[in-house]
Amino acid sequence: MAKSSSPSTTVPDTVWLGHGRHLGPEPERDVRRNLLALQAAGVIDGFLDLDPVEAARSTDLFPRDESADAGPSARRIFEARRRVADGVTVRAQLTTYEPESRRVENEGVGWVLAAEAERAWEADWPSPATVFWPDSDQVAWDHERVAGVRLRGVNHLPKDDGQLRRLLRDCARKSWFIHVVVHEAMTPDARGQRPVTAFLPPSLRHRVVELRATPEQALIADFAMKRELGVGLPRGGAVVLSPTPQVVGYDAERFTVRDVFLDGTEPAELLRKIQEFAALPQPMPADAEAVLTRLRHGWHLLTPDEELVHARAMVTRYAKALEAMTASCDLYREAAESAHAALAEATGGGEAPRIPLPAAGEQGASPLKALTKTFSLFRGPNR
Known part of the structure; x- marks a missing residue:
C-alpha cells in the first residue's frame, strides 16, 4: 500500500473516501454489531474499536503525524481489515464525530471513512461502507453532510428556487460524493421510483448521490444549474455534475444523457457515464487529506x-x-x-x-x- 503522506491534488486510485451523518440514536452500536457479524461470518479478518485519545497516545506502525489525530470532537475510531478479489488486502478506518451544532435538530452523528487497497480500486469490489454500516434501510447511516440529501435513495430537488440553488452549491462544494441529476419526463410508477444508483457496481453504489427533478421542474432546474454550475439539464435526461474544484477532463456534454427511461430497466448509457466519470482523477477535498493521513499514519490493527x-x-x-x-x-x-x-x-x-x-x-x-x-x-x- 502507498505510505506517502505528502499532500495530494487528486485522490489516489487505491483509495475510497466517504463521509456522512448517522441520524439514529446509537451509531457506534450499529457499527459494532455489523463488525461482529462480519467477523463471525469470516468476511473480515479482524477489527478494532478504539477510543480516540488512547489511540493517539499508542505506538503506531508508521511514524506519527500530528494531522493523524482525530480531533477533540471525535467519538470513536473503528478499523477493519478484509481481503477482496485475488486476496487483495483492504484497510478501512471509520471515525465518528459529535454533531457540529447542538442547535440543529436531528443533525445526527457525523462520520468519515477512508479505505485503501494494495492496488488500484475496482468498482466491483464490496463497498467499504458496508464493512461498518449494515446495508439496510432501517439504519439511517447514509445521510449526506449536505442537509436533506441521502445515499441509496432518490432525492427530489426543492421546489423553492433559492433552496434549489443553495442545494446545488452545497453539493458541489461540501460533498465528497458524485452527484447525478435526473429529470423525470413524466411521473414514474413504483418501478421508475427505484434509484438509478441501485444498478451501479457495489463499490461505486455508495459514492453516488441521485438528485431528481420532477416533470414541472424542467425549466427551473435547468436555469438554476446553468447559473450555479454552468451545466444544463435536458428534459427527460440526466447529467453527472463535477465538484468544485472541477475534475480535470470534465466536459458537461460528455457526461450528459439526453434520454433516461425511468421504467425500472437498467439505464445503461447513464451508468456508463457515471462509471466513466468516476474513473477520472478526482480532486482531493480539503478536509479529506487529514482523513487519509490518519488511515496511513494512525493505523493500529496489525497482523x-x-x-x-x-x-x-x-x-x-x-x-x-x-x-x-x-x-x-x-x-x-x-x-x-x-x-x-x-x-x-x-x-x-x-x-x-x-x-x-x-x-x-x-x-x-x-x-x-x-x-x-x-x-x-x-x-x-x-x-
Whole structure:
C-alpha cells in the first residue's frame, strides 16, 4: 500500500473516501454489531474499536503525524481489515464525530471513512461502507453532510428556487460524493421510483448521490444549474455534475444523457457515464487529506508479520539512539581531557577545577557548552 503522506491534488486510485451523518440514536452500536457479524461470518479478518485519545497516545506502525489525530470532537475510531478479489488486502478506518451544532435538530452523528487497497480500486469490489454500516434501510447511516440529501435513495430537488440553488452549491462544494441529476419526463410508477444508483457496481453504489427533478421542474432546474454550475439539464435526461474544484477532463456534454427511461430497466448509457466519470482523477477535498493521513499514519490493527516488522524497527531505532548517546558521551570525555590539559598549562601546572561529567539526562549536551562554562571560572580583571 502507498505510505506517502505528502499532500495530494487528486485522490489516489487505491483509495475510497466517504463521509456522512448517522441520524439514529446509537451509531457506534450499529457499527459494532455489523463488525461482529462480519467477523463471525469470516468476511473480515479482524477489527478494532478504539477510543480516540488512547489511540493517539499508542505506538503506531508508521511514524506519527500530528494531522493523524482525530480531533477533540471525535467519538470513536473503528478499523477493519478484509481481503477482496485475488486476496487483495483492504484497510478501512471509520471515525465518528459529535454533531457540529447542538442547535440543529436531528443533525445526527457525523462520520468519515477512508479505505485503501494494495492496488488500484475496482468498482466491483464490496463497498467499504458496508464493512461498518449494515446495508439496510432501517439504519439511517447514509445521510449526506449536505442537509436533506441521502445515499441509496432518490432525492427530489426543492421546489423553492433559492433552496434549489443553495442545494446545488452545497453539493458541489461540501460533498465528497458524485452527484447525478435526473429529470423525470413524466411521473414514474413504483418501478421508475427505484434509484438509478441501485444498478451501479457495489463499490461505486455508495459514492453516488441521485438528485431528481420532477416533470414541472424542467425549466427551473435547468436555469438554476446553468447559473450555479454552468451545466444544463435536458428534459427527460440526466447529467453527472463535477465538484468544485472541477475534475480535470470534465466536459458537461460528455457526461450528459439526453434520454433516461425511468421504467425500472437498467439505464445503461447513464451508468456508463457515471462509471466513466468516476474513473477520472478526482480532486482531493480539503478536509479529506487529514482523513487519509490518519488511515496511513494512525493505523493500529496489525497482523503478526506487521507486529514483527514494527518490533524490529523499534529495536533498530533504540539501538541507534543508544549508539548516538554513547558517541556523545565519548566526545564529551575527550573534550574534557583536552580541557584539563589546557587548564593545567594555563595555570602553570596548578590544580585546575575538574569538569563534571554529564548526568544521565544530560548525555546529549554539547561539549562546547561545558567547556565554555569551565573557562568562565578563570575570567577576571587580571586574566
